[in-house]
Amino acid sequence: MRKKIVAGNWKMNTLPAEGIKLAKEVISKSGKVPGEVELIIIPPFTHLTEIAKLTSGTRVGVGTQNCAQWKSGAYTGEVSAAMIQALGAGYVIIGHSERREYFGETSTQLLEKIRIALEHQLTPIYCCGEKLIEREAGNHFAVVKQQIEESLFPLEANEMASVVIAYEPVWAIGTGKTATSDQAQEMHQHIRQLLIQRYGAELANEISILYGGSCKPSNAAEIFSKPDVDGGLIGGASLVADDFIAIAKSF
């Protein structure tokens, strides 16, 4: 059975004290969520040291929103996978659409980031998804296929087995406009089909595919009820502990 995962991407929000307070609240309320659901919080880098100490020994995992594609060296402003691992994080978001859009991250770079994350025992949460213009042109399946082919398919099966995928239609991120549960399901099924062709059904059926984009307590149950939706990557709603927990309880 593949894992059910609900991960909160805090993006560039909360000052350290606020983040610590939010993490404590999530940890203290995590008991309300069924045990089989993996809970992950993904704060800004600056909070990681403290939050990793808080989550250690609890059921809540912690990750980061990015990592460098290089091991170490003269890369001013970058944070390495080794540093993230050393602080106790277990996950790293790779290829969020905001990184692709504002920081020009390319498929090749993302593949390098995934590889270096895996080398440091971090689970990459690889994001893919089409823009509104691509959906309106009917190209959404082709766009996502290309993203998956370029950044994931060079991976060996044993590497792919440790990757989590998040389908996040760009037009649904932070807009309040969610994909319908049917739109989510058909894209998740498409992604799983691609994985079956490349890696075989056994592995493809073990890979968790999360939905992201304006997921909230009022729509999570409907989206999570679909057979190929294995959880959510939550932005805005993860900044309110009660909402994040309510979403995770929606399974």
Ligand code: PGA
């Ligand atoms: P949102 O963000 O839930 O605020 O739409 C999701 C994401 O970007 O991961």
